[in-house]
Amino acid sequence: MIRRKIEENFFRVLMVLATIIVGGSFFLIVGTIFYKGVPFMNLDMITKIPGGGFYIGKEGGVLNAIIGSLYVAGGATVLGLFISIPVAIFINMYLGGKNFIANSLRIAFDVLFGIPSIVYGAFGFLIMVYFGIKASLLGGILAVTLLVIPILVRTLDEVIRTVPHELRDASLSLGATRWEMSKVILRQIRPGILTAILLSFGRAIGDVASVLFTAGFSDNIPTSLHQPAATLPLAIFFQLGSPVEEVQGRAYASALILTIVVLIITILSSILSKRFSKNIK
Protein backbone atom coordinates (compact mmCIF):
# COMPACT_ATOMS: atom_id res chain seq x y z
CA MET A 1 0.00 0.00 0.00
CA ILE A 2 2.73 2.45 0.99
CA ARG A 3 4.74 1.47 -2.05
CA ARG A 4 1.74 2.28 -4.25
CA LYS A 5 1.26 5.64 -2.55
CA ILE A 6 4.93 6.47 -3.08
CA GLU A 7 4.68 5.45 -6.72
CA GLU A 8 1.59 7.59 -7.16
CA ASN A 9 3.22 10.63 -5.62
CA PHE A 10 6.48 10.08 -7.45
CA PHE A 11 4.80 10.08 -10.82
CA ARG A 12 2.57 12.96 -9.92
CA VAL A 13 5.65 15.07 -9.18
CA LEU A 14 7.22 13.85 -12.41
CA MET A 15 4.14 14.85 -14.37
CA VAL A 16 4.05 18.32 -12.86
CA LEU A 17 7.74 18.74 -13.65
CA ALA A 18 7.25 17.60 -17.25
CA THR A 19 4.33 20.00 -17.64
CA ILE A 20 6.41 22.85 -16.30
CA ILE A 21 9.18 22.06 -18.78
CA VAL A 22 6.84 21.76 -21.75
CA GLY A 23 4.76 24.82 -20.84
CA GLY A 24 7.80 26.76 -19.69
CA SER A 25 9.73 26.21 -22.92
CA PHE A 26 7.45 28.76 -24.56
CA PHE A 27 8.38 31.41 -22.01
CA LEU A 28 12.03 30.45 -22.21
CA ILE A 29 12.07 30.97 -25.98
CA VAL A 30 10.06 34.18 -26.06
CA GLY A 31 11.96 35.44 -23.01
CA THR A 32 15.34 34.79 -24.62
CA ILE A 33 14.30 36.54 -27.83
CA PHE A 34 12.96 39.57 -25.95
CA TYR A 35 15.97 39.75 -23.63
CA LYS A 36 18.43 39.71 -26.52
CA GLY A 37 16.34 41.59 -29.05
CA VAL A 38 15.02 44.59 -27.14
CA PRO A 39 18.44 46.32 -26.66
CA PHE A 40 19.01 46.28 -30.43
CA MET A 41 15.50 47.34 -31.34
CA ASN A 42 15.02 50.83 -32.76
CA LEU A 43 12.80 52.68 -35.16
CA ASP A 44 15.31 52.41 -37.99
CA MET A 45 14.93 48.62 -37.95
CA ILE A 46 11.36 48.78 -39.16
CA THR A 47 11.40 51.96 -41.23
CA LYS A 48 14.59 51.75 -43.29
CA ILE A 49 16.01 49.44 -45.88
CA PRO A 50 19.66 48.37 -45.53
CA GLY A 51 21.98 51.29 -46.23
CA GLY A 52 25.51 51.11 -47.60
CA GLY A 53 27.71 48.96 -45.38
CA PHE A 54 24.69 47.55 -43.57
CA TYR A 55 26.31 44.14 -43.35
CA ILE A 56 29.43 45.46 -41.63
CA GLY A 57 27.38 47.19 -38.99
CA LYS A 58 26.48 50.52 -40.60
CA GLU A 59 23.04 52.04 -40.54
CA GLY A 60 19.82 50.69 -41.99
CA GLY A 61 16.94 48.43 -41.12
CA VAL A 62 15.12 45.38 -42.35
CA LEU A 63 12.10 47.07 -43.93
CA ASN A 64 12.93 45.28 -47.19
CA ALA A 65 12.60 41.92 -45.45
CA ILE A 66 9.43 42.89 -43.58
CA ILE A 67 7.70 44.05 -46.76
CA GLY A 68 9.07 41.07 -48.70
CA SER A 69 7.70 38.67 -46.10
CA LEU A 70 4.30 40.37 -46.16
CA TYR A 71 4.23 40.13 -49.96
CA VAL A 72 5.21 36.46 -50.00
CA ALA A 73 2.92 35.39 -47.16
CA GLY A 74 0.04 37.54 -48.37
CA GLY A 75 0.37 36.48 -51.98
CA ALA A 76 0.62 32.82 -51.08
CA THR A 77 -2.39 32.99 -48.76
CA VAL A 78 -4.58 34.73 -51.36
CA LEU A 79 -3.51 32.31 -54.08
CA GLY A 80 -3.96 29.39 -51.70
CA LEU A 81 -7.49 30.52 -50.80
CA PHE A 82 -8.51 30.56 -54.44
CA ILE A 83 -7.54 26.91 -54.68
CA SER A 84 -8.50 25.60 -51.27
CA ILE A 85 -12.02 27.04 -50.89
CA PRO A 86 -13.24 25.12 -53.95
CA VAL A 87 -11.41 22.02 -52.75
CA ALA A 88 -12.95 22.17 -49.26
CA ILE A 89 -16.41 22.75 -50.75
CA PHE A 90 -15.94 19.92 -53.19
CA ILE A 91 -14.96 17.45 -50.47
CA ASN A 92 -17.90 18.36 -48.24
CA MET A 93 -20.68 19.42 -50.58
CA TYR A 94 -20.17 17.45 -53.74
CA LEU A 95 -18.61 14.31 -52.29
CA GLY A 96 -20.89 14.34 -49.28
CA GLY A 97 -17.99 14.62 -46.84
CA LYS A 98 -18.30 11.26 -45.16
CA ASN A 99 -17.41 8.56 -47.63
CA PHE A 100 -14.25 6.72 -48.53
CA ILE A 101 -13.10 9.17 -51.20
CA ALA A 102 -13.63 12.21 -48.98
CA ASN A 103 -11.72 10.58 -46.13
CA SER A 104 -8.90 9.50 -48.45
CA LEU A 105 -8.65 13.07 -49.71
CA ARG A 106 -8.42 14.29 -46.12
CA ILE A 107 -5.58 11.86 -45.42
CA ALA A 108 -3.89 13.01 -48.62
CA PHE A 109 -4.00 16.64 -47.49
CA ASP A 110 -2.77 15.66 -44.03
CA VAL A 111 0.15 13.92 -45.69
CA LEU A 112 0.81 16.98 -47.84
CA PHE A 113 0.76 19.01 -44.64
CA GLY A 114 3.49 16.75 -43.26
CA ILE A 115 5.86 17.21 -46.17
CA PRO A 116 8.68 19.47 -44.95
CA SER A 117 9.08 22.92 -46.42
CA ILE A 118 12.59 22.13 -47.65
CA VAL A 119 11.08 19.56 -50.03
CA TYR A 120 8.57 22.14 -51.28
CA GLY A 121 11.45 24.57 -51.67
CA ALA A 122 13.56 22.09 -53.63
CA PHE A 123 10.58 21.14 -55.76
CA GLY A 124 9.69 24.79 -56.37
CA PHE A 125 13.27 25.35 -57.43
CA LEU A 126 13.03 22.45 -59.91
CA ILE A 127 9.87 23.92 -61.41
CA MET A 128 11.47 27.34 -61.68
CA VAL A 129 14.55 25.96 -63.41
CA TYR A 130 12.28 24.04 -65.75
CA PHE A 131 10.30 27.12 -66.74
CA GLY A 132 13.33 29.40 -66.64
CA ILE A 133 12.08 31.60 -63.79
CA LYS A 134 14.81 33.21 -61.71
CA ALA A 135 14.64 33.44 -57.92
CA SER A 136 11.95 36.07 -57.48
CA LEU A 137 8.90 37.18 -55.55
CA LEU A 138 6.81 35.09 -57.93
CA GLY A 139 8.84 31.94 -57.27
CA GLY A 140 8.63 32.49 -53.52
CA ILE A 141 4.88 32.98 -53.63
CA LEU A 142 4.40 29.84 -55.72
CA ALA A 143 6.51 27.64 -53.41
CA VAL A 144 4.83 28.99 -50.28
CA THR A 145 1.39 28.52 -51.87
CA LEU A 146 2.12 24.81 -52.18
CA LEU A 147 3.06 24.86 -48.51
CA VAL A 148 -0.12 26.56 -47.28
CA ILE A 149 -2.73 24.80 -49.44
CA PRO A 150 -2.92 21.74 -47.12
CA ILE A 151 -3.28 24.00 -44.05
CA LEU A 152 -6.06 26.01 -45.68
CA VAL A 153 -7.90 22.96 -47.00
CA ARG A 154 -7.83 21.10 -43.69
CA THR A 155 -8.84 24.14 -41.63
CA LEU A 156 -11.69 25.06 -43.98
CA ASP A 157 -12.77 21.42 -44.07
CA GLU A 158 -12.97 21.29 -40.26
CA VAL A 159 -14.96 24.54 -40.25
CA ILE A 160 -17.42 23.44 -42.93
CA ARG A 161 -18.02 20.22 -41.01
CA THR A 162 -19.26 22.21 -38.03
CA VAL A 163 -22.07 23.78 -40.06
CA PRO A 164 -25.35 22.08 -39.05
CA HIS A 165 -26.71 19.64 -41.58
CA GLU A 166 -30.16 21.23 -41.37
CA LEU A 167 -28.84 24.29 -43.17
CA ARG A 168 -27.80 22.25 -46.17
CA ASP A 169 -31.00 20.26 -46.16
CA ALA A 170 -33.09 23.41 -45.92
CA SER A 171 -31.43 25.09 -48.88
CA LEU A 172 -31.52 21.92 -50.94
CA SER A 173 -35.19 21.37 -50.17
CA LEU A 174 -35.95 24.88 -51.42
CA GLY A 175 -34.63 23.79 -54.76
CA ALA A 176 -31.12 25.21 -54.56
CA THR A 177 -28.43 23.55 -56.60
CA ARG A 178 -25.37 22.28 -54.79
CA TRP A 179 -23.45 25.36 -55.86
CA GLU A 180 -26.13 27.66 -54.47
CA MET A 181 -26.11 25.66 -51.24
CA SER A 182 -22.34 26.08 -51.08
CA LYS A 183 -22.75 29.85 -51.27
CA VAL A 184 -25.06 29.72 -48.24
CA ILE A 185 -22.50 27.64 -46.34
CA LEU A 186 -19.66 29.96 -47.33
CA ARG A 187 -21.54 32.90 -45.85
CA GLN A 188 -21.95 30.89 -42.64
CA ILE A 189 -18.27 30.11 -42.23
CA ARG A 190 -16.84 33.58 -42.83
CA PRO A 191 -15.12 33.81 -39.42
CA GLY A 192 -13.74 30.31 -40.03
CA ILE A 193 -12.23 31.47 -43.31
CA LEU A 194 -10.53 34.29 -41.43
CA THR A 195 -9.05 31.77 -38.97
CA ALA A 196 -7.73 29.72 -41.88
CA ILE A 197 -6.22 32.85 -43.44
CA LEU A 198 -4.45 33.76 -40.21
CA LEU A 199 -3.12 30.23 -39.70
CA SER A 200 -1.81 30.08 -43.23
CA PHE A 201 -0.33 33.57 -43.04
CA GLY A 202 1.40 32.74 -39.77
CA ARG A 203 2.97 29.64 -41.22
CA ALA A 204 3.93 31.36 -44.46
CA ILE A 205 5.58 34.36 -42.83
CA GLY A 206 7.80 32.22 -40.60
CA ASP A 207 8.99 29.67 -43.08
CA VAL A 208 12.55 29.76 -44.37
CA ALA A 209 13.32 26.55 -46.19
CA SER A 210 10.70 27.08 -48.89
CA VAL A 211 11.80 30.62 -49.80
CA LEU A 212 15.52 29.91 -49.51
CA PHE A 213 15.84 28.75 -53.11
CA THR A 214 12.83 30.42 -54.59
CA ALA A 215 12.49 34.03 -53.44
CA GLY A 216 16.17 34.97 -53.40
CA PHE A 217 17.31 37.96 -51.37
CA SER A 218 17.53 41.65 -52.09
CA ASP A 219 18.28 44.83 -50.20
CA ASN A 220 15.50 46.65 -51.98
CA ILE A 221 11.76 46.37 -51.71
CA PRO A 222 10.57 44.44 -54.76
CA THR A 223 8.45 46.46 -57.18
CA SER A 224 7.51 43.64 -59.54
CA LEU A 225 6.85 39.93 -59.31
CA HIS A 226 10.05 39.14 -61.15
CA GLN A 227 12.41 40.81 -58.72
CA PRO A 228 14.00 38.87 -55.90
CA ALA A 229 12.50 39.57 -52.49
CA ALA A 230 14.05 39.41 -49.04
CA THR A 231 12.12 37.64 -46.31
CA LEU A 232 12.32 38.26 -42.60
CA PRO A 233 13.31 34.71 -41.50
CA LEU A 234 16.02 34.61 -44.13
CA ALA A 235 17.27 38.03 -43.02
CA ILE A 236 17.51 36.70 -39.47
CA PHE A 237 19.41 33.67 -40.67
CA PHE A 238 21.91 35.65 -42.74
CA GLN A 239 22.50 38.31 -40.12
CA LEU A 240 23.03 35.75 -37.38
CA GLY A 241 25.82 34.18 -39.41
CA SER A 242 27.75 37.46 -39.49
CA PRO A 243 30.84 37.88 -37.31
CA VAL A 244 30.04 41.59 -36.76
CA GLU A 245 28.39 42.18 -33.42
CA GLU A 246 25.95 44.90 -34.55
CA VAL A 247 24.73 42.74 -37.40
CA GLN A 248 24.14 39.86 -34.99
CA GLY A 249 22.27 42.26 -32.78
CA ARG A 250 20.07 43.16 -35.70
CA ALA A 251 19.35 39.46 -36.15
CA TYR A 252 18.05 39.40 -32.56
CA ALA A 253 15.96 42.49 -33.19
CA SER A 254 14.60 41.01 -36.42
CA ALA A 255 13.79 37.81 -34.54
CA LEU A 256 11.92 39.94 -32.02
CA ILE A 257 9.87 41.56 -34.79
CA LEU A 258 9.02 38.19 -36.32
CA THR A 259 8.12 36.70 -32.94
CA ILE A 260 5.77 39.56 -32.11
CA VAL A 261 4.07 39.39 -35.51
CA VAL A 262 3.60 35.63 -35.30
CA LEU A 263 2.36 35.76 -31.70
CA ILE A 264 -0.23 38.39 -32.59
CA ILE A 265 -1.42 36.28 -35.52
CA THR A 266 -1.60 33.10 -33.42
CA ILE A 267 -3.48 34.79 -30.58
CA LEU A 268 -5.93 36.44 -32.98
CA SER A 269 -6.65 33.19 -34.75
CA SER A 270 -7.22 31.28 -31.52
CA ILE A 271 -9.58 33.97 -30.21
CA LEU A 272 -11.45 33.88 -33.50
CA SER A 273 -11.77 30.13 -33.63
CA LYS A 274 -12.94 30.06 -30.01
CA ARG A 275 -15.61 32.62 -30.73
CA PHE A 276 -16.59 30.72 -33.83
CA SER A 277 -17.00 27.40 -32.05
CA LYS A 278 -19.10 29.15 -29.41
CA ASN A 279 -21.42 30.47 -32.11
CA ILE A 280 -21.93 27.01 -33.48
CA LYS A 281 -22.90 25.54 -30.15
Next chain:
Amino acid sequence: MPILKSNQTSKMKRFRLLKDKIYSKLMLLFTILSVSVVLVIGVGLYYKSVPVINNSSWGTLLTSSQWKPLKGLFGFFPFIMGTLWVTGIAIIIALPLCLLTSFYITEYAPNRIRKILVPFVNLLSGIPPVIFGVWGVLFIIPLIQNHIAPHFVEFSTGYSVLAGGIVLAVMIFPLIVSIVCEVLNTIPRELKEASLSLGATKWETIKKVSFRKAKPGIVAATVLAISRAFGETIAVLMVCGNNAVVPHSVFDPGYPLPALIANNYGEMLSIPMYDSALMFAALLLFIIILLFNIISRVILTRLERKLAA
Protein backbone atom coordinates in the same frame (compact mmCIF):
# COMPACT_ATOMS: atom_id res chain seq x y z
CA MET B 1 -41.44 39.31 -58.73
CA PRO B 2 -43.39 38.66 -61.92
CA ILE B 3 -44.36 35.12 -62.65
CA LEU B 4 -42.09 33.69 -65.26
CA LYS B 5 -43.41 31.97 -68.31
CA SER B 6 -42.79 28.27 -68.30
CA ASN B 7 -40.17 28.24 -71.04
CA GLN B 8 -38.37 31.01 -69.19
CA THR B 9 -38.33 29.04 -65.96
CA SER B 10 -37.03 25.97 -67.67
CA LYS B 11 -34.37 28.08 -69.33
CA MET B 12 -33.32 29.48 -65.99
CA LYS B 13 -33.34 26.07 -64.41
CA ARG B 14 -31.14 24.76 -67.15
CA PHE B 15 -28.79 27.68 -66.66
CA ARG B 16 -28.59 27.06 -62.92
CA LEU B 17 -27.95 23.39 -63.42
CA LEU B 18 -25.30 24.16 -66.00
CA LYS B 19 -23.64 26.55 -63.57
CA ASP B 20 -23.71 23.87 -60.91
CA LYS B 21 -22.14 21.38 -63.29
CA ILE B 22 -19.40 23.76 -64.41
CA TYR B 23 -18.49 24.67 -60.87
CA SER B 24 -18.46 21.04 -59.83
CA LYS B 25 -16.09 20.12 -62.65
CA LEU B 26 -13.88 23.09 -61.82
CA MET B 27 -13.70 22.11 -58.18
CA LEU B 28 -12.94 18.53 -59.11
CA LEU B 29 -10.09 19.82 -61.23
CA PHE B 30 -8.68 21.93 -58.38
CA THR B 31 -8.95 19.00 -56.00
CA ILE B 32 -7.19 16.63 -58.34
CA LEU B 33 -4.50 19.20 -59.10
CA SER B 34 -3.74 19.95 -55.48
CA VAL B 35 -3.71 16.31 -54.39
CA SER B 36 -1.55 15.27 -57.30
CA VAL B 37 1.15 17.61 -56.02
CA VAL B 38 2.35 14.61 -53.96
CA LEU B 39 2.79 12.59 -57.12
CA VAL B 40 4.33 15.41 -59.10
CA ILE B 41 6.87 16.13 -56.36
CA GLY B 42 7.84 12.46 -56.15
CA VAL B 43 8.20 12.06 -59.91
CA GLY B 44 9.98 15.39 -60.33
CA LEU B 45 12.53 14.67 -57.63
CA TYR B 46 13.11 11.14 -58.90
CA TYR B 47 13.55 12.36 -62.45
CA LYS B 48 16.17 14.86 -61.29
CA SER B 49 18.03 12.28 -59.19
CA VAL B 50 18.29 9.69 -61.96
CA PRO B 51 21.77 10.88 -63.10
CA VAL B 52 23.32 10.43 -59.67
CA ILE B 53 21.56 7.09 -59.12
CA ASN B 54 22.83 5.82 -62.48
CA ASN B 55 26.31 7.11 -61.74
CA SER B 56 26.63 5.18 -58.49
CA SER B 57 23.77 3.06 -57.19
CA TRP B 58 21.19 3.17 -54.43
CA GLY B 59 23.48 0.99 -52.30
CA THR B 60 26.57 3.15 -52.62
CA LEU B 61 24.62 6.37 -52.23
CA LEU B 62 23.07 5.18 -49.00
CA THR B 63 26.04 3.43 -47.38
CA SER B 64 29.16 5.25 -48.56
CA SER B 65 30.73 7.91 -46.35
CA GLN B 66 32.68 9.51 -49.19
CA TRP B 67 31.31 13.02 -49.75
CA LYS B 68 33.48 14.62 -52.42
CA PRO B 69 31.23 16.48 -54.85
CA LEU B 70 34.17 17.71 -56.90
CA LYS B 71 35.26 14.12 -57.63
CA GLY B 72 31.68 13.02 -58.21
CA LEU B 73 31.59 10.95 -55.02
CA PHE B 74 28.29 11.25 -53.21
CA GLY B 75 27.94 9.11 -50.09
CA PHE B 76 24.95 10.06 -47.98
CA PHE B 77 25.74 7.86 -44.99
CA PRO B 78 27.05 10.68 -42.72
CA PHE B 79 24.00 12.80 -43.49
CA ILE B 80 21.57 9.95 -42.91
CA MET B 81 23.29 9.20 -39.61
CA GLY B 82 23.22 12.89 -38.71
CA THR B 83 19.48 12.97 -39.33
CA LEU B 84 18.94 9.77 -37.32
CA TRP B 85 20.99 11.03 -34.35
CA VAL B 86 19.22 14.35 -34.18
CA THR B 87 15.78 12.82 -34.59
CA GLY B 88 16.53 10.05 -32.11
CA ILE B 89 17.70 12.48 -29.43
CA ALA B 90 14.67 14.68 -30.02
CA ILE B 91 12.24 11.78 -29.60
CA ILE B 92 14.04 10.40 -26.53
CA ILE B 93 13.75 13.81 -24.86
CA ALA B 94 10.30 14.78 -26.07
CA LEU B 95 8.29 11.57 -25.82
CA PRO B 96 8.46 10.93 -22.04
CA LEU B 97 8.02 14.63 -21.26
CA CYS B 98 5.05 14.94 -23.59
CA LEU B 99 3.37 11.75 -22.37
CA LEU B 100 3.66 12.86 -18.74
CA THR B 101 2.39 16.32 -19.67
CA SER B 102 -0.56 14.91 -21.60
CA PHE B 103 -1.49 12.61 -18.70
CA TYR B 104 -1.25 15.54 -16.32
CA ILE B 105 -3.37 17.80 -18.53
CA THR B 106 -6.10 15.23 -19.14
CA GLU B 107 -6.23 13.41 -15.77
CA TYR B 108 -4.86 15.60 -13.01
CA ALA B 109 -4.88 19.27 -13.89
CA PRO B 110 -7.73 21.33 -12.47
CA ASN B 111 -9.82 23.05 -15.11
CA ARG B 112 -8.30 26.40 -14.28
CA ILE B 113 -4.75 25.27 -14.97
CA ARG B 114 -5.77 23.35 -18.08
CA LYS B 115 -7.34 26.47 -19.52
CA ILE B 116 -4.06 28.33 -19.10
CA LEU B 117 -1.81 25.49 -20.27
CA VAL B 118 -3.44 24.50 -23.53
CA PRO B 119 -3.22 27.95 -25.20
CA PHE B 120 0.51 28.13 -24.41
CA VAL B 121 1.13 24.80 -26.07
CA ASN B 122 -0.72 26.19 -29.10
CA LEU B 123 1.34 29.36 -29.06
CA LEU B 124 4.50 27.26 -29.03
CA SER B 125 3.37 25.51 -32.19
CA GLY B 126 3.00 28.87 -33.94
CA ILE B 127 6.59 29.98 -33.38
CA PRO B 128 8.55 29.86 -36.65
CA PRO B 129 11.50 27.46 -36.99
CA VAL B 130 14.03 30.24 -37.43
CA ILE B 131 13.11 31.61 -33.98
CA PHE B 132 13.77 28.18 -32.49
CA GLY B 133 17.11 28.31 -34.24
CA VAL B 134 17.97 31.72 -32.80
CA TRP B 135 16.93 30.48 -29.36
CA GLY B 136 19.13 27.42 -29.84
CA VAL B 137 22.13 29.58 -30.69
CA LEU B 138 21.52 32.00 -27.83
CA PHE B 139 20.49 29.59 -25.11
CA ILE B 140 21.16 25.92 -25.83
CA ILE B 141 24.61 26.28 -27.39
CA PRO B 142 26.13 28.19 -24.43
CA LEU B 143 24.34 25.84 -22.04
CA ILE B 144 25.94 22.79 -23.64
CA GLN B 145 29.31 24.42 -24.16
CA ASN B 146 29.71 25.75 -20.63
CA HIS B 147 27.58 23.58 -18.39
CA ILE B 148 26.79 20.19 -19.90
CA ALA B 149 29.69 19.19 -22.15
CA PRO B 150 32.53 19.91 -19.65
CA HIS B 151 31.23 17.10 -17.44
CA PHE B 152 31.58 14.54 -20.19
CA VAL B 153 34.11 15.58 -22.84
CA GLU B 154 37.21 17.73 -22.88
CA PHE B 155 36.00 20.28 -25.35
CA SER B 156 32.86 21.02 -27.28
CA THR B 157 31.81 24.13 -29.16
CA GLY B 158 28.24 23.38 -28.24
CA TYR B 159 27.27 23.01 -31.89
CA SER B 160 26.37 19.35 -31.73
CA VAL B 161 23.70 16.77 -32.46
CA LEU B 162 22.62 17.19 -28.84
CA ALA B 163 21.83 20.87 -29.45
CA GLY B 164 19.93 19.94 -32.61
CA GLY B 165 18.05 17.24 -30.70
CA ILE B 166 17.05 19.56 -27.86
CA VAL B 167 15.81 22.30 -30.20
CA LEU B 168 13.88 19.74 -32.24
CA ALA B 169 12.41 18.20 -29.08
CA VAL B 170 10.95 21.56 -28.09
CA MET B 171 9.62 22.02 -31.61
CA ILE B 172 7.72 18.73 -31.53
CA PHE B 173 6.30 19.22 -28.01
CA PRO B 174 3.05 20.82 -29.22
CA LEU B 175 2.51 18.21 -31.92
CA ILE B 176 2.79 15.22 -29.57
CA VAL B 177 0.94 16.85 -26.67
CA SER B 178 -2.02 17.94 -28.77
CA ILE B 179 -2.50 14.56 -30.47
CA VAL B 180 -2.00 12.48 -27.30
CA CYS B 181 -4.35 14.74 -25.31
CA GLU B 182 -6.98 14.37 -27.99
CA VAL B 183 -6.63 10.59 -27.96
CA LEU B 184 -6.72 10.46 -24.14
CA ASN B 185 -9.86 12.57 -24.07
CA THR B 186 -11.67 10.03 -26.22
CA ILE B 187 -11.13 7.15 -23.78
CA PRO B 188 -14.49 6.37 -22.18
CA ARG B 189 -14.84 7.61 -18.60
CA GLU B 190 -16.42 4.32 -17.55
CA LEU B 191 -13.20 2.42 -18.15
CA LYS B 192 -11.21 4.72 -15.89
CA GLU B 193 -13.92 4.82 -13.27
CA ALA B 194 -14.12 1.04 -13.20
CA SER B 195 -10.41 0.86 -12.53
CA LEU B 196 -10.55 3.56 -9.85
CA SER B 197 -13.51 1.94 -8.14
CA LEU B 198 -11.55 -1.30 -7.86
CA GLY B 199 -9.06 0.59 -5.69
CA ALA B 200 -6.41 1.39 -8.25
CA THR B 201 -4.57 4.66 -7.73
CA LYS B 202 -4.76 7.32 -10.42
CA TRP B 203 -1.30 6.49 -11.69
CA GLU B 204 -2.15 2.79 -11.87
CA THR B 205 -5.25 3.66 -13.84
CA ILE B 206 -3.20 5.74 -16.23
CA LYS B 207 -0.60 2.99 -16.57
CA LYS B 208 -2.96 0.05 -16.99
CA VAL B 209 -6.03 1.61 -18.62
CA SER B 210 -5.41 4.96 -20.31
CA PHE B 211 -1.95 4.13 -21.60
CA ARG B 212 -2.98 0.78 -23.03
CA LYS B 213 -6.07 2.22 -24.64
CA ALA B 214 -4.18 5.17 -26.07
CA LYS B 215 -1.26 3.13 -27.38
CA PRO B 216 -2.14 3.29 -31.10
CA GLY B 217 -2.67 7.04 -30.80
CA ILE B 218 0.66 7.45 -29.02
CA VAL B 219 2.40 5.44 -31.73
CA ALA B 220 0.78 7.59 -34.42
CA ALA B 221 1.78 10.79 -32.64
CA THR B 222 5.37 9.53 -32.32
CA VAL B 223 5.60 8.56 -35.96
CA LEU B 224 4.24 11.95 -36.96
CA ALA B 225 6.71 13.68 -34.66
CA ILE B 226 9.57 11.66 -36.14
CA SER B 227 8.64 12.71 -39.64
CA ARG B 228 8.37 16.34 -38.56
CA ALA B 229 11.81 16.12 -36.96
CA PHE B 230 13.23 14.45 -40.05
CA GLY B 231 12.34 17.32 -42.30
CA GLU B 232 13.07 20.25 -40.03
CA THR B 233 15.71 22.32 -41.72
CA ILE B 234 16.67 25.73 -40.56
CA ALA B 235 16.51 25.37 -36.77
CA VAL B 236 18.67 22.25 -36.87
CA LEU B 237 21.05 23.70 -39.42
CA MET B 238 21.73 26.65 -37.13
CA VAL B 239 22.78 24.59 -34.12
CA CYS B 240 24.18 21.24 -35.12
CA GLY B 241 27.59 22.09 -36.52
CA ASN B 242 27.19 20.83 -40.09
CA ASN B 243 30.25 18.59 -40.31
CA ALA B 244 30.00 15.79 -42.83
CA VAL B 245 31.22 12.96 -40.60
CA VAL B 246 29.24 10.29 -38.81
CA PRO B 247 28.68 11.48 -35.22
CA HIS B 248 29.89 9.12 -32.48
CA SER B 249 28.66 10.92 -29.40
CA VAL B 250 25.95 13.44 -28.62
CA PHE B 251 28.60 16.15 -28.40
CA ASP B 252 29.82 15.57 -31.95
CA PRO B 253 28.58 17.84 -34.70
CA GLY B 254 26.29 16.29 -37.28
CA TYR B 255 24.98 17.21 -40.70
CA PRO B 256 21.37 16.21 -41.32
CA LEU B 257 19.95 15.81 -44.83
CA PRO B 258 17.73 18.94 -44.89
CA ALA B 259 20.65 21.07 -43.73
CA LEU B 260 22.75 19.64 -46.56
CA ILE B 261 20.16 20.70 -49.12
CA ALA B 262 19.69 24.15 -47.64
CA ASN B 263 23.40 24.89 -47.26
CA ASN B 264 24.52 23.99 -50.73
CA TYR B 265 21.87 25.30 -53.06
CA GLY B 266 24.21 28.11 -54.07
CA GLU B 267 26.92 25.89 -55.49
CA MET B 268 24.38 23.42 -56.76
CA LEU B 269 24.47 24.42 -60.40
CA SER B 270 28.20 25.03 -60.73
CA ILE B 271 29.39 21.48 -59.96
CA PRO B 272 28.24 18.65 -62.24
CA MET B 273 25.89 16.12 -60.66
CA TYR B 274 25.69 18.19 -57.49
CA ASP B 275 22.14 19.33 -58.17
CA SER B 276 21.18 15.77 -58.92
CA ALA B 277 22.71 14.59 -55.64
CA LEU B 278 20.90 17.26 -53.64
CA MET B 279 17.62 16.38 -55.31
CA PHE B 280 18.34 12.78 -54.35
CA ALA B 281 18.63 13.95 -50.75
CA ALA B 282 15.26 15.68 -51.09
CA LEU B 283 13.81 12.52 -52.64
CA LEU B 284 15.06 10.43 -49.69
CA LEU B 285 13.45 12.82 -47.22
CA PHE B 286 10.28 12.88 -49.24
CA ILE B 287 9.93 9.07 -49.42
CA ILE B 288 10.64 8.49 -45.72
CA ILE B 289 8.34 11.27 -44.57
CA LEU B 290 5.58 10.24 -46.96
CA LEU B 291 5.63 6.67 -45.61
CA PHE B 292 5.68 7.78 -41.97
CA ASN B 293 2.89 10.25 -42.52
CA ILE B 294 0.65 7.77 -44.29
CA ILE B 295 1.17 5.20 -41.52
CA SER B 296 0.33 7.60 -38.71
CA ARG B 297 -2.62 9.21 -40.50
CA VAL B 298 -4.15 5.83 -41.25
CA ILE B 299 -3.80 4.80 -37.58
CA LEU B 300 -5.37 8.07 -36.41
CA THR B 301 -8.27 7.91 -38.88
CA ARG B 302 -9.00 4.32 -37.85
CA LEU B 303 -9.04 5.38 -34.20
CA GLU B 304 -11.42 8.21 -34.99
CA ARG B 305 -13.74 5.92 -36.91
CA LYS B 306 -13.70 3.28 -34.17
CA LEU B 307 -14.81 5.91 -31.68
CA ALA B 308 -17.48 7.27 -33.97
CA ALA B 309 -18.95 3.80 -34.48
